[in-house]
Amino acid sequence: MSTALRRGVGWRPSPLARSLVVTGAVLVGVVAVALSVGAAATLGPADVSLVNVRDVLLNHLGSAQIPVTVTDDAIVWQERLPRALVAAASGAGLGLCGVVLQALLRNPLADPFVLGVSSGASTGAVLIGVLGVGGGALGLSSGAFVGALLAFGLVLLLARYTSNGSQGIVLAGVAGTHLFSAVTSFVVFAFADADATRGVMFWLLGSLEGMRWPQVWLAVGTVTVGAVVTLVAARSLDAFAFGDDVAASLGVHVQRTRVLLLVATALLTAVLVSIAGAIGFVGLVLPHAARLLVGERHRRVVPVTILLGALFMTWVDTVSRVAFQPTALPVGVGTALVGVPAFVALLVHRRSRS
Amino acid sequence: MLRSRAARPPLVAGVVALALLALTGCGASEAVPQATGTATAGEGTTSYPLTIEDCGRRVTVESAPQRIVSLDQNSTEILLSLGLADRMVGTASWTDPVLPSLAAANERVPRLSDNAPTYEVLLDARPDFVTASFGRHYGQGGVASRERLAETGIGSYLSPTDCEGDVSINGGGKRTQALTTAQLYREIHDLAEVFDVQRRGDALVAELRARAEAATARTDLDGQRAFFWFADTKTPYVAGGLGSGQLLADETGLDNVFRSSRDDWPAVGWEQVVAADPQVIVLGDLQRDRFPGDRLDDKIAFLEHDPLTKDLDAVRNHRFVALHGAELNPSIRFVDGLEKIARWSAEHGDDR
Numbered sequence: 123m124s125t126a127l128r129r130g131v132g133w134r135p136s137p138l139a140r141s142l143v144v145t146g147a148v149l150v151g152v153v154a155v156a157l158s159v160g161a162a163a164t165l166g167p168a169d170v171s172l173v174n175v176r177d178v179l180l181n182h183l184g185s186a187q188i189p190v191t192v193t194d195d196a197i198v199w200q201e202r203l204p205r206a207l208v209a210a211a212s213g214a215g216l217g218l219c220g221v222v223l224q225a226l227l228r229n230p231l232a233d234p235f236v237l238g239v240s241s242g243a244s245t246g247a248v249l250i251g252v253l254g255v256g257g258g259a260l261g262l263s264s265g266a267f268v269g270a271l272l273a274f275g276l277v278l279l280l281a282r283y284t285s286n287g288s289q290g291i292v293l294a295g296v297a298g299t300h301l302f303s304a305v306t307s308f309v310v311f312a313f314a315d316a317d318a319t320r321g322v323m324f325w326l327l328g329s330l331e332g333m334r335w336p337q338v339w340l341a342v343g344t345v346t347v348g349a350v351v352t353l354v355a356a357r358s359l360d361a362f363a364f365g366d367d368v369a370a371s372l373g374v375h376v377q378r379t380r381v382l383l384l385v386a387t388a389l390l391t392a393v394l395v396s397i398a399g400a401i402g403f404v405g406l407v408l409p410h411a412a413r414l415l416v417g418e419r420h421r422r423v424v425p426v427t428i429l430l431g432a433l434f435m436t437w438v439d440t441v442s443r444v445a446f447q448p449t450a451l452p453v454g455v456g457t458a459l460v461g462v463p464a465f466v467a468l469l470v471h472r473r474s475r476s
Numbered sequence: 477m478l479r480s481r482a483a484r485p486p487l488v489a490g491v492v493a494l495a496l497l498a499l500t501g502c503g504a505s506e507a508v509p510q511a512t513g514t515a516t517a518g519e520g521t522t523s524y525p526l527t528i529e530d531c532g533r534r535v536t537v538e539s540a541p542q543r544i545v546s547l548d549q550n551s552t553e554i555l556l557s558l559g560l561a562d563r564m565v566g567t568a569s570w571t572d573p574v575l576p577s578l579a580a581a582n583e584r585v586p587r588l589s590d591n592a593p594t595y596e597v598l599l600d601a602r603p604d605f606v607t608a609s610f611g612r613h614y615g616q617g618g619v620a621s622r623e624r625l626a627e628t629g630i631g632s633y634l635s636p637t638d639c640e641g642d643v644s645i646n647g648g649g650k651r652t653q654a655l656t657t658a659q660l661y662r663e664i665h666d667l668a669e670v671f672d673v674q675r676r677g678d679a680l681v682a683e684l685r686a687r688a689e690a691a692t693a694r695t696d697l698d699g700q701r702a703f704f705w706f707a708d709t710k711t712p713y714v715a716g717g718l719g720s721g722q723l724l725a726d727e728t729g730l731d732n733v734f735r736s737s738r739d740d741w742p743a744v745g746w747e748q749v750v751a752a753d754p755q756v757i758v759l760g761d762l763q764r765d766r767f768p769g770d771r772l773d774d775k776i777a778f779l780e781h782d783p784l785t786k787d788l789d790a791v792r793n794h795r796f797v798a799l800h801g802a803e804l805n806p807s808i809r810f811v812d813g814l815e816k817i818a819r820w821s822a823e824h825g826d827d828r
Contacts, residue, residue: 168600448589448597
């Protein structure tokens with residue numbers, strides 16, 4: 123709020139100039155994301171020359187027929203590129219969910235997992251991975267997806283029958299999160315041995331190991347739909363910042379819009395969690411970073427968060443693949459290790475300027 | 477806004493292509509290296525293509541693999557024992573120092589990582605065949621699935637000691653039948669066949685069999701109650717009734733007090749241990765410091781000072797047998813484990 127007011131008294135560009143600046147910045151961001159994904163395809167523990175990377179990409183993107191080894195092709199096209207794209211999509215999607223939830227719930231500490239989605243996902247994954255529910259027909263991913271949606275549904279029900287408003291939803295989310303965490307711990311404690319849990323837990327901490335093209339399409343597609351929905355609703359998100367009553371007086375269908383956006387973010391988060399596990403930090407902090415950069419208006423915050431998230435995750439994952447070889451650092455660890463200092467630096471910089 | 481979003485995918489592809497061209501546009505494509513002509517010949521005892529049954533799947537090997545990566549230490553030690561060091565291009569997941577008799581051969585093989593490597597590190601070794609003792613490497617969160625390896629023409633093998641049908645015990649399954657020595661020897665025969673060194677495989681199995689028989693022939697601990705303690709002081713991991721610890725017990729006449737558990741290494745409480753009143757305690761002497769009590773000295777110190785365990789007869793009389801981690805797990809060092817129990821039995825077996 124204070125930022126918005128402060129910006130209001132300074133120089134005021136014409137609406138046309140301003141939208142040109144925003145469009146230009148977004149274009150630069152898109153180019154930066156594309157370059158980062160391209161760079162990620164050239165970096166990794168395996169020794170694949172730049173020329174070979176180019177040839178592999180030309181073969182697939184430009185239908186060239188340059189001979190390359192099967193191994194080089196697999197490393198670049200089946201490992202590094204899908205992985206970088208899923209990283210970018212996860213970063214964008216989690217950032218997006220963070221923006222929406224922080225605005226809807228008027229809570230700066232809201233993140234994509236505040237509504238119990240990640241703990242529901244772990245319960246689902248553990249039930250599949252440890253107890254073998256579904257007899258192997260369901261993978262960990264589908265278990266996580268179903269678990270995430272069940273948890274979210276329960277939280278919505280709780281919120282509906284206990285209280286109204288954003289605070290009630292947050293409290294219901296806390297209750298749901300703890301309940302499902304307890305169920306997960308119980309299953310692990312009672313039925314699992316160390317190795318069975320290790321696989322599930324490693325993945326739940328956030329992992330981009332073994333990403334393939336089907337996951338890429340799923341992640342990119344879902345995030346794109348989510349981004350469009352959010353951009354359309356950007357004005358309503360601005361209105362929510364002033365509270366439900368003001369939003370209603372501004373012509374927003376408070377209850378309907380809130381449920382619609384909550385369901386949209388829950389679906390998006392559930393898809394991302396089922397692909398790459400619960401990657402923390404991104405959804406909580408990047409929206410704040412975006413607000414520090416471009417103010418409070420969601421027409422700007424949403425695209426900037428999406429691009430920041432994509433850039434950030436692509437590079438964090440690349441660094442954690444390269445710097446910790448021959449074993450990869452779980453990406454959820456890397457996001458906080460790299461992200462917290464960067465965020466603190468941004469806060470300090472901002473303060474020293476004002 | 478929306479217009480620029482819609483233009484995104486072609487824009488991305490274009491930018492990537494432009495950037496790559498700018499970076500490497502002038503570089504000539506590199507020649508694809510041909511398969512090395514100097515293939516190391518095997519014995520000629522295996523005829524290819526060979527199809528073997530491995531963990532519920534049929535594995536077909538077109539020709540003797542020339543670039544082998546072993547993902548686990550036991551697999552590594554079998555391959556080295558079969559004299560295959562010159563065909564190995566990587567090892568991983570080390571839990572103990574290599575067997576002294578194999579140290580020289582092991583020097584010649586690159587160690588990809590101390591723990592599990594990533595998929596890309598594995599591919600960088602350019603393997604044409606991958607072996608593993610534990611199924612977790614092929615599962616979710618592991619190195620790569622076997623299907624994925626097959627996509628790049630990499631064959632794979634999983635130890636029968638970790639399998640029951642197509643279920644990997646280590647990958648999250650549970651045994652329903654007890655592990656047998658036949659499964660241990662089957663792994664050696666399988667690998668010897670895949671790599672065309674069947675005579676060496678037969679010799680290795682014969683040697684291990686002879687040593688195992690020599691050790692067990694003179695050992696019968698006459699049903700003494702035994703507690704196998706692998707690791708951890710808070711909730712000790714102990715040998716269950718279907719795994720390799722039970723196999724050691726069966727072969728030497730020990731009565732494993734936790735044989736009713738179906739897990740390989742279930743975690744139990746000290747109260748259960750004391751209630752079972754073991755007469756012999758088999759201790760894991762692990763070469764790592766991950767959990768309290770990994771080392772032999774720590775285990776003994778714990779048993780002698782813990783108010784619950786210090787008055788057990790086995791503790792007062794120091795009836796301890798120390799085995800390394802690999803000797804307690806399904807591996808060729810299982811025979812070393814048998815020999816250690818036999819030696820202990822000869823010296824202390826009767827003084828109870």
